[in-house]
Amino acid sequence: MSLRLKALRRSMRKAGFSALAITDLRNVRYLTGFTGSAGGCLVTMRSAVFVTDFRYRAQASRQVNKAFRYAEYRHPVLGIAAEANKRRVKSLGFEADNLSYSYYSRLKKETRGVRLVPSHDCVERLRLEKDSKEVRLLRQGAKVNGQALAEVGKSMRSGVRESDVAFALEAAMRRRGASGAAFDIIVASGPRGALPHGVASDRKMRRGDMITIDYGAVVDGYHADTTRVFSLGKPTSKGRKIYDIVLEAQMAAVEAVAPGVTGEAVDAAARRIITEAGYGKNFGHGTGHGVGLDIHEGPRLAPGVDDVLEPGMVVTVEPGIYLPGWGGVRIEDMVLVTKKGKEVLTRTITKELVIL
Secondary structure (H helix, E strand, C coil), rough: CCCHHHHHHHHHHHHHEEEEEECCCCHHHCCCCCCCCCEEEEEEECCCCEECCHHHHHHHHHHHHCCCEECCCCCCCHHHHHHHHHEEECEEEEECCCCHHHHHHHHHHHHHCEEEECCCCCCCHCCCCCCCHHHHHHHHHHHHHHCCCCCCCCCCCCCEHHHHHHHHHHHHHHHHCEEEECCCCEEHEEEEEHCCCCCCCCCCCCCCCCEEEEEEEEEEEEEEEEEEEEEECCCCCHHHHHHHHHHHHHHHHHHHCCCCHHHHHHHHHHHHHHHCCCCHHHHCCCCCCCCCCCCCEEEEECCCCCCCCCCCCEEEEEEEEECCCCCCCCCEEEECCCCEEEEEECCCCCCCECCC
16 A cells, blocks of 8 residues: 555656545545545645544554554544645645535635645546455455355246345355445346346346346455346247347457457447447447446446556456347456456356356
């Protein structure tokens, strides 16, 4: 974490910030190790202070990196303002994508004479490339995903509600060490498969349904993400056809992942196959995104995106086809970019269409 602080200062210097207020709790955790729900940081070129309130005094003493001085205030924004005033900060960067208008106004009021400058992605850019510990946690999350799905898949049958599958899946992940689900679990059966974010409902699964399950485990703050498709009974010829197209597109995009490749190029590898099959209009989202302390973070794999993949980045690859009134198919893996190419972290979870 001391290395992360040094890297942040280099980033600040490049962006022209002599002081930066960090209020996004995921960025706070990345820099300090603090996992509580109220905290912030003020980083200058010569000092770093972590602020929280009395409730987290003991927790902070255990978790916060010693490169940060501890300070206690009623609210992180008040603490950041007070510490900035003590240091006679003239210009203060703030996380514009995180700080609410009301707290921005409070920060401005408490730091009279200080110029507030919006900052975008100053810490997030550092988070793009994962270190060995972060990769280990994401790999563990992928392992938990596979074990949980193997357990729950055996219980899926006609008459079972989507919400029951989601509940069982989260319980299975927690039993294997996850702190919870990375997001509201998607279990979209039959025609609900046409909803890319079809969060589990009370619909009862029926024979003949294609079932899309998109889920993930959180392991020590890091979010895993996987999507697989099941068929309840023998799939129709249409179901098999759609599945095979998506699988071909997904495998082509995984193959395209490599250092130096753009997010647009990976997306194009999948999109070309789906478009040539006549379903281009039914694939309306990007092919993937980064994962880490957020379930959705950089880099993006989508049309027009010039993000360049670098070793240490972990992305999802998840093309899909969605047909209103019929259903849909999406297949998703987590892929680590390596110096020589890639490593599929979810490779142990079969991508064959599982027939229940």
